[in-house]
Amino acid sequence: MRSKPTSKLRPGLYIVATPIGNMDDITLRALDVLSSVDRIACEDTRHTRRLLERHGIEARLLPYHEHNAEHMRPAIMARLAHGETLALVSDAGTPLISDPGFKLVRKAIASGIYVTALPGPSAALMALTLSGLPSDKFMYAGFLPPKTTARRKALGELAAIDATLILFESPRRLAASLADMADTLGQRDIAVAREMTKLHEEFVRGDLAALAAHYGEISAPKGEVVIIVGPPLSSAADLSDEDIETRLVELLQTASVRDAASQLAAETGLARRDLYARAVRINGEKA
Numbered sequence: 001m002r003s004k005p006t007s008k009l010r011p012g013l014y015i016v017a018t019p020i021g022n023m024d025d026i027t028l029r030a031l032d033v034l035s036s037v038d039r040i041a042c043e044d045t046r047h048t049r050r051l052l053e054r055h056g057i058e059a060r061l062l063p064y065h066e067h068n069a070e071h072m073r074p075a076i077m078a079r080l081a082h083g084e085t086l087a088l089v090s091d092a093g094t095p096l097i098s099d100p101g102f103k104l105v106r107k108a109i110a111s112g113i114y115v116t117a118l119p120g121p122s123a124a125l126m127a128l129t130l131s132g133l134p135s136d137k138f139m140y141a142g143f144l145p146p147k148t149t150a151r152r153k154a155l156g157e158l159a160a161i162d163a164t165l166i167l168f169e170s171p172r173r174l175a176a177s178l179a180d181m182a183d184t185l186g187q188r189d190i191a192v193a194r195e196m197t198k199l200h201e202e203f204v205r206g207d208l209a210a211l212a213a214h215y216g217e218i219s220a221p222k223g224e225v226v227i228i229v230g231p232p233l234s235s236a237a238d239l240s241d242e243d244i245e246t247r248l249v250e251l252l253q254t255a256s257v258r259d260a261a262s263q264l265a266a267e268t269g270l271a272r273r274d275l276y277a278r279a280v281r282i283n284g285e286k287a
Helices: 028-036 045-054 069-081 101-110 123-131 148-158 171-185 208-217 241-252 257-268 272-286
Strands: 012-016 039-042 061-063 085-088 115-118 138-143 164-169 189-194 202-207 225-229
Touching: 012 028, 012 101, 028 085, 028 115, 039 045, 039 069, 045 061, 061 069, 069 085, 069 101, 085 101, 101 115, 123 164, 123 189, 123 202, 123 225, 138 148, 148 171, 148 257, 164 171, 171 189, 171 208, 171 225, 189 208, 202 208, 241 257, 241 272, 257 272
Parallel strands: 012 085, 012 115, 039 061, 039 085, 138 164
Antiparallel strands: 164 225, 189 202, 189 225
């Protein structure tokens, strides 16, 4: 078994990043902290125990996940208030990214408890750095809604953001989500990352329409998926009247006049009222 370090940890909450696939992707400091704390709060005790056993660590585990967080948070806070050392881990990667950990951290900070973090693996950042897309400005948008209407609405709100988007998605919804992105976000560069750091790691890069068509023709892939969507390829200042007309015609093939105008307004930042008037005219000419 791994021997504990001689230095005693300061009482408080330790946010510890864990591997996203390959169990060797963990820092020496993380192993020292996990072997030293009084308890480890984790999403799935079975999953975390396998990681600890891989590195020869014995520890007392507390389940802390979205289904029991409201019940467990006061108990964890009570332990911290009595001077315990407690590590917070997720099933994979950096805690607080798409898990309830931020509420515990916020509560601990508000209560004056010492909180620190041990940096490490992150699926979102690994996918971004390997995507080949701009990384100077990016936005992590989490999981899209599972239903089409809500998903397209969420994408419409993201369309005008001049930054690379990072999204998580279920493999079985990947094709539908990419199709909605192609309709909603317009022409974009994109990368789809799957099973990162694992044996069957895969990156597929290309333009959004092509990848939407590709995944629409094959069966749902297996494993964890991260989607990286490049920023809008052109700003409103770069668009000619002809560009605007062309995009409106494209949108009107599948959307109402109102929705087409709203979508292009989100994509470009142009006034929705002006785009609506153009869409009405184009729609009238088509009739």
